Amino acid sequence: MEFVIGTFLLIIIMVTIGFLMKRKKYQVVDQLDKRKIEIMNRPVADELKKVKKLNMTGQTEELFERWRQTWDEIITTELPAIDEKLIDAESCIDKYRFRKAQEIMRQIEESLDSAEEKIDNLLQELNELVGSEEKNRRDMEEIKEKYRSARKRLLAHRHTYGKTAPILEIKLDSLSSQFDQFEELTAEGNYLEARELVLNLKEEMADLLHKMERIPVLIPECTSLLPSQLDELEEGYKEMEKQGYILNHLQLDKEIARIRKELDLYKDLIAKTEVQEVEDSLNETRENIDLLYELLEKEVKAKHDIIQNNNQTFELLQKLKKNNRKLKEETQLVQESYHLVDEQIDVPKKLDKELSLLEKRYEIVSSKIFAKQSAYSLLNDDLMEIRKSIESLQEEQERFAEFLGNLRKDELAARDKLEELRRMIHESHRKVAKSNVPGLPDSYKSLMEDASERIxxxxxxxxxxxxxxxxxxxxxxxxxxxxxxxxxxxxELIEQVFLAEKVIQYGNRYRSQYPNVREKLIEAEKAFRNYEFSEALEQAAAAVEKVDPQFLKKLSDLLNMDGKD
Incomplete structure (x- = not known):
């Protein structure tokens, strides 16, 4: 009986599993069938109708036929084949042949993926073709408008283009011939080839317009503006040489000759309409010319600075020597009153040596200035270095003079501090006397002796x-x-004496009642009489605290009351 029930339950489980698996597989089949219907409903036919509005010749006709055949093949061959496989899959599911059904569904999915990919490629190519026709028409109108504007500009301002005018005309004619080629390609239905032509035309037109924009600016700059600046530089250079400027180190004539050759090269490049190469190099040429101006201006400024600074430098050196003589005298005077180490005594001598070397450097530079055989900029740099050294020596002089001056200030401050320490010791004596301390411990006497000895x-x-x-x-x-x-x-001593007296007085109330307290208080009194106030306070406080735990609080209250009194 149990075997029958078990078998029956197993059959029920198997049937249930089979039913669930069939339902799951049917759902997959339904999804695949839904994908197939979606593919059938893709608007390929409507998109193909858009192509018929174009010139159905040449490339357009070939592409249309290929796309139509691809779509027909999908509709008439591939999708019906998928239908048959869907039926086969359902049949296998009905017969519980799940593995076979799974394989068929995998094949269906691959076929659907392939069909979708073909349709996507078809529509992309189709949209590119249709879009090319519209973009070509719009872009060509813009290109032709720019072409007409460029042609008018060349006619109206031909003189500003010089030798480049014929070349620019040839380029414009070349563009014009490509317009005809575009029309031919469009008429033949070769819209994609026409698109490539339009993109090339846009690039060539942009390049041509840039050249026409820049050539009228570059020609006068390379033929007139920059050469005139070079002439001005050359004239200024020669004039400065006549005035006595030494400019050999600049090699200005060689640099001007080099730039002139560059400008000749730029003019040849402009004549060939190679504008970009000229623009890339011309910035550096302008910077070089500006640098030459700056170098000449630097020489002029250097001469002006030398006229101003030479005498000032000489005066500063004389002042430095005078100050050093005073510093020597002051050092000798200070030595009579204050002890100086050798290093400090030698400071004026050291400054003297440095000053002597600096004076020789100045004499060399000054002789070159009067000889007018060196570039002013180089001489001015040397002069500025000497000025920096002078400033450094001045600072060192000032620091040492301040040190000498501070010695007297330090002495006075030390004497004032000494008087303050004497007053402090006197105040300590006065405090002890006023507090009626019965005697002084040896340790305190030692401190007093040490303080007096130090003073x-x-x-x-x-x-x-x-x-x-x-x-x-x-x-x-x-x-x-x-x-x-x-x-x-x-x-501390005054406080200990006061506290010891108070604690012993407070403890006397327990003297008769507690023998231990009496003994401790006797020892505390003995220590007090021997001026051992700290020991007396410690023994008295320990004795009282044993019999009166609240003693410390009471003592604190007592001290507060005394303080108020």
């Missing part, structure tokens, strides 16, 4: 002749540190 060392340094300010500064730093430590420890 005495500074005083001794300041009394030395010559005065060594580096040593003074070093000793002063040690004195400042010692006095600041003393000030800090003075405040």
């Amino acid at each position: 005495n060392e500074v005083i001794q340094c300041l009394q030395m002749k010559p005065l060594n300010m580096n040593q003074v500064q070093d000793k002063l730093e040690l004195a400042v540190e010692a006095v600041e430590v003393l000030n800090q420890k003075t405040d």
Whole structure:
């Protein structure tokens, strides 16, 4: 019984799977059939009718026939064959021959892809042909209008084109002959060939118009404007030589001759209407001519600068020498009062040597200026280098003079600081005396002695002749540190004495009740009498805190009350 039920269930499962697979395959067949119908409905016939409106001769007729045959073959042969395969596929599906059906559907899909590709290519070629006819007609009107405008311009302004006029006429005639060729190709239905011709015509017309635009500008520039600038340069060059300018280093005559040859070459190229090559090179020629002008102007400016700067440079050198003599004298005077190291003493000597070399350089340049045998621009560059060196020496002089001047300022500042340190020590003594400290610990006495000793060392340094300010500064730093430590420890000492007294007084309330507290307070009092205030405060606070945990807060409140009082 179980075997029968299992077999029955297996049959039901197999039937269900088969049904589902058939339905899935039928759906694929339906999709393929839908694609076939879409291909049949493509508007190929309507597009082919557009071609019939054109001249059905030559290339157009050949293309039309090929496209029509392709479409007929698809409609009458390929699509019916696909129909038959669709029927075969459905038959295989009905018989559960799914593998065979899958293979047939793959063949159908390939056939549909092939048909679609043929139609796409057909329509693309067809649209290109139809579009070419429309574009050709529109572009040719534009080309002919430009041609007529160019012809009128050449007739009206023939004199501005010089030797290029006959060549431009030949080019225009060549374009005109291609117009006839275009008409022939169009009449013969060769629209695609006509399209290629139109594109070439557009390019040639654009090139010709560019040449006609630029030639009237380039001819006067190469034959008149630039040559006249060269003449002007040559004339100016010769005039400057007469005035005593040394210009050999510029080799201006050779450069002018080279540019003239370039201009002759440009004129030949323009005569051949090779405009682009001339335009590419002419910018560099203009820049070269501008550079020649700049070089001559530089010489003129250099001469003007030399006239202005030569005397100024001489005066600056004399002033520099005078300042250095003063610096030597000041250094000697400062040496009597202040100690200077060898490097500092040698600064004026070093400046003297540099100044001597600079003076020799100036004499050489100055002699060349008066001899008028060197280019002004080169001499002016040398003069400017000397000026820079003079400025550098001036800055070094000023820095050293400032250093010497600062020595006296540093001495006065050190003496003022010393007086301030003395006042600080006096203030520390006054604080201790006012606070009724019973006695001073040895450690505090040592600090007082150290601070006084450091101050005495500074005083001794300041009394030395010559005065060594580096040593003074070093000793002063040690004195400042010692006095600041003393000030800090003075405040700490006064605070410890005050707190120790307060804590012992507060702890006395527990002396009779707690023997341990009494013993600790006795030790604290002993330390206090021995001026060990820190130890006294520590022992008294430890004793009280054991019996009164709130002692620190109460002490703080007590101190606040005393502070207010």
